[in-house]
Amino acid sequence: MVQGESIELTLTDIYCLTSLPMFGIVGETQPVLPRGRKLRGFVDTHGTEECRVKDGAIPIEELERLETRAIAVVVVRIVGTHAPHRISGGLMMIVKSVLAGTYYGWAHMLLMSMRRQLSSCRRSTGETFASILCCMPSSIYIRFLLYAHM
Numbered sequence: 001m002v003q004g005e006s007i008e009l010t011l012t013d014i015y016c017l018t019s020l021p022m023f024g025i026v027g028e029t030q031p032v033l034p035r036g037r038k039l040r041g042f043v044d045t046h047g048t049e050e051c052r053v054k055d056g057a058i059p060i061e062e063l064e065r066l067e068t069r070a071i072a073v074v075v076v077r078i079v080g081t082h083a084p085h086r087i088s089g090g091l092m093m094i095v096k097s098v099l100a101g102t103y104y105g106w107a108h109m110l111l112m113s114m115r116r117q118l119s120s121c122r123r124s125t126g127e128t129f130a131s132i133l134c135c136m137p138s139s140i141y142i143r144f145l146l147y148a149h150m
Contacts, residue, residue: 007127008045009114014107020078024105028096029079031090039089042096057086078106080113 015022033039043051043058051062060076063069070085072095079091087095098104 009111011107011111014111014114018107018110020106020110021103022105022107022129023097024103026105026108026112027094028090029116031088031093033089033093039092042089042092044113046092046096054086057083057088058092059086060117061085071098078110078113080117 011022014020039053039056039058043053046063046065046068047058048062048064051058051064060069060072063072070072073084075091075094075098076084076087079094081088081091094104
């Protein structure tokens with residue numbers, strides 16, 4: 001509710017605000033590494049020699065290739081996280097799939113993430129986070145990174 005008015009966000013709203021693609025695979029916005037899969041495998045494949053797993057996540061600046069770091073930043077911003085400087089194993093699976101050529105419906109994923117965050121803000125009395133505010137102004141940057149890789 002904003003000033004007493006109920007606002008329903010739609011996929012079209014997200015597309016108009018961000019110009020993120022609406023079509024493509026809609027990935028999980030809170031992915032988890034499958035049982036038996038180790039974060040260390042991502043570090044060995046995509047990390048620099050100094051890359052270390054810290055608190056169950058990989059520091060984005062320690063990913064070796066620029067395009068891997070760029071896509072990791074985009075995924076973290078769209079999905080939303082408490083620590084935008086590092087990426088979890090579940091989100092790293094999305095990065096790996098983008099690098100392999102999977103085309104995602106980013107606008108739909110952002111909409112799901114925004115709804116989850118807004119619901120959390122409504123229920124919460126404590127600290128909340130808002131990648132929503134980070135995503136909107138940087139949509140041109142995000143589009144450039146996503147399309148530059150394709």
